[in-house]
Amino acid sequence: MASKLLTVVVSQTPSKNPAKRQLEEELVAALMIDDAVDVAVVPHLYNLDAAHSGTLFLQALQGHLVVLSWMYSRAAHWLLDRSGIKGHQVETLFDGQDEGDEDIEIPEPQGVGGVDLPDRKIYCLDLGVDDDSQVYLEEINRIGQELRADTNPTSGTLDLTDWISGSPKPEQLQRYLDPLSVLSGEGDVEPVKRRWYPVIDYERCTNCMECIDFCLFGVYGVDRLDRILVEQQDNCKKGCPACSRVCPENAIVFPLHKEPAIAGALGDVGALKIDLSRLFGSATGLDAAVAERDVELLRDGRDAVGASVGMPRRQTDRDSTQRDELDDLFDGLDAMDL
Amino acid sequence: MTDNLVFMMGEYEALVPSDRRYAENHLWLQEDGDALKVGLTSYAVRLLQDVFFLDWTIDPGTEVRARQEIGEIESSKAVSSLFAPVDGHVLEFNDAPLEDPSSINTSGYDGGWLYRFRTDSTLLSPQDYLAVLEGGWEDTQRMIKGQLN
Numbered sequence: 001m002a003s004k005l006l007t008v009v010v011s012q013t014p015s016k017n018p019a020k021r022q023l024e025e026e027l028v029a030a031l032m033i034d035d036a037v038d039v040a041v042v043p044h045l046y047n048l049d050a051a052h053s054g055t056l057f058l059q060a061l062q063g064h065l066v067v068l069s070w071m072y073s074r075a076a077h078w079l080l081d082r083s084g085i086k087g088h089q090v091e092t093l094f095d096g097q098d099e100g101d102e103d104i105e106i107p108e109p110q111g112v113g114g115v116d117l118p119d120r121k122i123y124c125l126d127l128g129v130d131d132d133s134q135v136y137l138e139e140i141n142r143i144g145q146e147l148r149a150d151t152n153p154t155s156g157t158l159d160l161t162d163w164i165s166g167s168p169k170p171e172q173l174q175r176y177l178d179p180l181s182v183l184s185g186e187g188d189v190e191p192v193k194r195r196w197y198p199v200i201d202y203e204r205c206t207n208c209m210e211c212i213d214f215c216l217f218g219v220y221g222v223d224r225l226d227r228i229l230v231e232q233q234d235n236c237k238k239g240c241p242a243c244s245r246v247c248p249e250n251a252i253v254f255p256l257h258k259e260p261a262i263a264g265a266l267g268d269v270g271a272l273k274i275d276l277s278r279l280f281g282s283a284t285g286l287d288a289a290v291a292e293r294d295v296e297l298l299r300d301g302r303d304a305v306g307a308s309v310g311m312p313r314r315q316t317d318r319d320s321t322q323r324d325e326l327d328d329l330f331d332g333l334d335a336m337d338l
Numbered sequence: 339m340t341d342n343l344v345f346m347m348g349e350y351e352a353l354v355p356s357d358r359r360y361a362e363n364h365l366w367l368q369e370d371g372d373a374l375k376v377g378l379t380s381y382a383v384r385l386l387q388d389v390f391f392l393d394w395t396i397d398p399g400t401e402v403r404a405r406q407e408i409g410e411i412e413s414s415k416a417v418s419s420l421f422a423p424v425d426g427h428v429l430e431f432n433d434a435p436l437e438d439p440s441s442i443n444t445s446g447y448d449g450g451w452l453y454r455f456r457t458d459s460t461l462l463s464p465q466d467y468l469a470v471l472e473g474g475w476e477d478t479q480r481m482i483k484g485q486l487n
Contacts (some may be wrong), residue, residue: 274416274482276385281363281405281421328348 011069026133073124075255075264087122197233204251214310242289360467361423426457
C-alpha cells in the first residue's frame with residue numbers, strides 16, 4: 001500500500017443535522033477518488049477518548065494532515081495535540097477570514113508552545129465556514145500543491161516506511177495497515193458519548209495557573225515540566241466554561257460552547273468596535289465565571305464560594321498613579337481610525 | 339451649577355455636575371417633577387464618542403431591575419448594550435436622542451437625556467461617582483486596550 005503525501009481526516013458532526021451530514025458525504029466522496037490524498041472519517045474529535053479506534057488510527061498517521069471538523073481551527077489543533085496527534089499548526093486560507101477588519105491585529109501569541117512536535121504539518125479547516133464542499137476541496141488542493149512544492153525530492157520516495165518513524169505500537173501499525181473500517185466511513189464506527197472538557201492552546205497559555213486556582217473540581221494538573229494540563233477531564237462540569245472566562249490569555253477553549261470567544265475564535269469575531277457593555281453594567285466575564293462555578297458547586301452538594309476562592313491575582317499589584325502607555329493610548333483614541 | 343467636579347481622563351476633563359445624582363453604570367439622574375431624568379455622563383460619552391444610533395428594547399412604562407438590559411447604543415468607536423441603573427420604573431423615553439443621537443454628544447447633561455425614571459433605590463452623590471471613576475479608570479483603559487489588540 002503506497003502512502004500519499006497527505007491524509008485528509010473528516011471529523012463528523014455530533015449532531016444529526018442533514019445539511020452537515022451531506023457536506024461531509026460530499027467531501028468524502030470527492031476525496032476518495034482523489035489520487036493525491038488518503039481520506040479517513042472519524043467521529044467528532046472532541047468526543048473521541050484515548051482508547052477509541054479513531055484516536056489510535058489518527059495517532060498512527062505519520063504524514064501531513066488536513067483535518068476537517070466542526071470547530072474553530074485552533075480548537076481542533078489543540079484537541080489533536082492533547083490526544084498525541086502532534087504537528088506544526090499551519091494557517092490556511094480559511095484562518096483570519098472571519099476576523100473582520102484587517103487593521104485590527106491579533107497579538108502574537110506569547111504562550112509556552114507545544115512540546116515534542118514532530119516534523120509534520122497539520123492544517124485544520126472549520127466546516128462551519130462554508131456549506132459548499134468545493135470551497136474545502138479547493139483549499140485541500142492548494143495545500144497539497146504547497147506540500148509537494150516543499151517536499152525535497154532527495155529525501156526519498158513517499159512510501160509507508162518513510163512515514164512510520166520510531167516504534168509504533170503493534171495495534172497502531174495494524175490500524176494503519178488495515179484502516180478500512182475507519183476509512184470507509186460506513187459500517188460500525190465505534191459509538192462515542194458526548195463529552196465536555198477544556199482544551200488548552202499552548203501557543204497562548206503562559207502557565208500562569210489562574211485556571212488551576214479557579215477550578216474547584218480538580219480538572220487541572222501539571223505535568224513533569226510543571227506545565228498546566230487538563231488532568232481529570234471527566235471532572236469537568238458539562239456546560240461550565242468558567243475557567244475559560246478567567247484565563248487572561250484566552251488560551252482555554254471549549255470547542256462546543258456557543259460563544260465564539262470560548263469556542264476558540266480568535267479576536268472579537270465580527271466586532272469592529274469596542275464593546276462598552278461592561279462599562280454600562282453587563283456582567284463581567286469574572287462575574288459570570290463565579291456564578292457558573294457556584295451553580296456547579298451547589299449541584300454537587302457543596303457550598304457556593306462566590307468570589308472568595310481562586311480569584312485572578314493580576315490586578316492587585318498595579319501602580320495606578322504612574323502615567324503609562326495606556327494613558328497615551330487613551331489620549332490617542334481620537335486619532336485612531338477604528 | 340457651581341462646585342462641579344471634574345475627572346481627568348488623560349487630558350480630557352469629564353464633568354460631573356453637582357446638581358444631580360449618579361449610578362455606577364455612568365448614568366446621571368436628576369429630579370424632574372415627580373420623577374427623574376436619566377442621561378449618560380460626560381465620562382461615558384467621551385468613551386463612546388459620536389453617537390450614531392440609540393434604540394430601546396423595552397416599552398415605556400416597564401418595571402426594570404438593576405442592570406437589566408433595556409437598549410443599545412452605537413457610536414463611531416463603540417457598541418454597547420444599555421442597562422437600567424437601579425431597580426425602578428422606566429416611564430417614557432426622550433424622543434430627541436432617538437431622532438438625533440448626536441444630541442447625546444452636544445447636550446448630554448441637558449436636552450440629550452434618555453428617559454424618565456422612578457426609583458426608591460439609593461443613588462450616588464457626585465463625590466461618590468467621582469470615586470467610582472477614580473477606582474475604575476485603570477480597568478476601563480485596560481478593557482479598551484484589550485479590545486484594540
